[in-house]
Amino acid sequence: xxxxxxxxxxxxxxxxxxxxxxxxxxxxxxxxxxxxxxxxxxxxxxxxxxxxxxxxxxxxxxxxxxxxx
Amino acid sequence: xxxxxxxxxxxxxxxxxxxxxxxxxxxxxxxxxxxxxxxxxxxxxxxxxxxxxxxxxxxxxxxxxxxxxxxxxxxxxxxxxxxxxxxxxxxxxxxxxxxxxxxxxxxxxxxxxxxxxxxxxxxxxxxxxxxxxxxxxxxxxxxxxxxxxxxxxxxxxxxxxxxxxxxxxxxxxxxxxxxxxxxxxxxx
Numbered sequence: 001x002x003x004x005x006x007x008x009x010x011x012x013x014x015x016x017x018x019x020x021x022x023x024x025x026x027x028x029x030x031x032x033x034x035x036x037x038x039x040x041x042x043x044x045x046x047x048x049x050x051x052x053x054x055x056x057x058x059x060x061x062x063x064x065x066x067x068x069x
Numbered sequence: 070x071x072x073x074x075x076x077x078x079x080x081x082x083x084x085x086x087x088x089x090x091x092x093x094x095x096x097x098x099x100x101x102x103x104x105x106x107x108x109x110x111x112x113x114x115x116x117x118x119x120x121x122x123x124x125x126x127x128x129x130x131x132x133x134x135x136x137x138x139x140x141x142x143x144x145x146x147x148x149x150x151x152x153x154x155x156x157x158x159x160x161x162x163x164x165x166x167x168x169x170x171x172x173x174x175x176x177x178x179x180x181x182x183x184x185x186x187x188x189x190x191x192x193x194x195x196x197x198x199x200x201x202x203x204x205x206x207x208x209x210x211x212x213x214x215x216x217x218x219x220x221x222x223x224x225x226x227x228x229x230x231x232x233x234x235x236x237x238x239x240x241x242x243x244x245x246x247x248x249x250x251x252x253x254x255x256x257x
Contacts (some may be wrong), residue, residue: 020137
């Protein structure tokens with residue numbers, strides 16, 4: 001049962017990682033191809049990227065969940 | 070029975086307080102990196118020098134993201150008492166962090182030739198990457214400590230705050246880089 005749970009959570013982490021890689025690649029492509037005025041695109045990509053890490057890897061929601069018993 | 074329940078509640082509250090403390094620390098670090106990022110725009114606007122090694126920046130960004138995934142897996146493993154996977158993943162995180170630092174060193178070597186620290190962009194570049202690399206280094210030391218503590222059997226599925234705290238800090242270092250990378254290498 002534990003093995004299944006670990007595998008499920010590992011897969012979950014992998015999906016988040018893939019999403020982060022896609023965001024990084026999109027940032028890179030826009031950064032090198034849009035020669036001017038790409039600032040807004042960078043913000044629009046960096047914010048969801050950081051949110052993915054804060055939400056799924058850092059588990060920020062634990063802060064407002066009741067204490068574990 | 071009620072004493073057992075009270076003890077569990079106390080442990081739960083204690084863990085919540087530790088988490089709040091760590092998040093307050095992370096928030097204070099956010100102000101530091103926020104100030105550095107705003108300095109970049111204040112001193113340099115959105116101008117970008119021509120000789121930045123953007124592909125290398127992308128590679129080290131992906132390496133750092135891989136290290137975050139490994140750290141996440143290490144934390145999951147210890148939460149299920151899988152000591153072997155915990156050690157493998159945290160050691161992988163340390164190795165990836167070392168590769169990241171080598172990449173930053175390479176960047177510095179190139180940067181010294183094109184925008185020395187005396188130039189405006191050089192000041193920003195070396196300060197931001199230097200402070201971030203210092204955080205990576207301190208995170209690596211903390212990761213080495215938790216691997217050693219894990220080897221001594223100090224963590225299990227009921228008690229792994231040390232791992233959780235260090236891994237959260239590691240993810241924060243990654244979050245900071247998610248903003249530093251486009252700010253230094255891509256914005257134009």
